[in-house]
Amino acid sequence: MPHISLPAGLPGIRALFAFRPETAKALCELAEVLLHAPGTLSPAERELIATYVSSQNDCLYCQTAHGAIAASHLGGDEQLVLDVKRDFSHADISDKLKALLAIAGKVQLGGRNVQPEDVQHARQHGATDQEIHDTVLIAAAFCMYNRYVDGLATWAPPDPAAYRQRAGKVAREGYLGIPGDVQSTQAGR
């Protein structure tokens, strides 16, 4: 049960977006730039970084929601998402993405854990400074979103199937429409 009085029926961060529209706007704009706007890392790669960090933080809602969005970008490949969460070093992904996930994992533990050799390793596999920058910011931002969602004990649907439909919409349309969606969902109750 959530620690504060949240609109019923909205899962995870969506309930928090409905509760506080002022912060919802900034948080969705940040997610749009980091995960969906054009970039040299694909949306699938960026969602996998977000999913991995959320899984390391044990945030059920975020890892399931972003795992479903990643799978949608990957043509429905939910197994690859599970493989990345379980042991990305043996997953069927590029060496560059493995090196970036290693940096993301260090950021999840705390920023000072990232070592020059971690960054060097990513560069050797072709990562650019902007891709390294964005990886650190995605990992840092998901440490925030994860703590926000779990620190207020929001509700997470237990069934992964419940996340699929919205995941497809977010994969296609991005994050900027979400604050409006939750407001209209709330108004319809």
Place this chain on the structure above:
Amino acid sequence: MYNRYVDGLATWAPDDPAAYREPGAQLAREGYLEST
């Protein structure tokens, strides 16, 4: 988030607390939207 972002990229932080006073005062007066 901000903590991990700043330290995850090993940015430079001035050692002397005095270096933070004027920027801090400006943020306190004017807020964060003009901070660049």
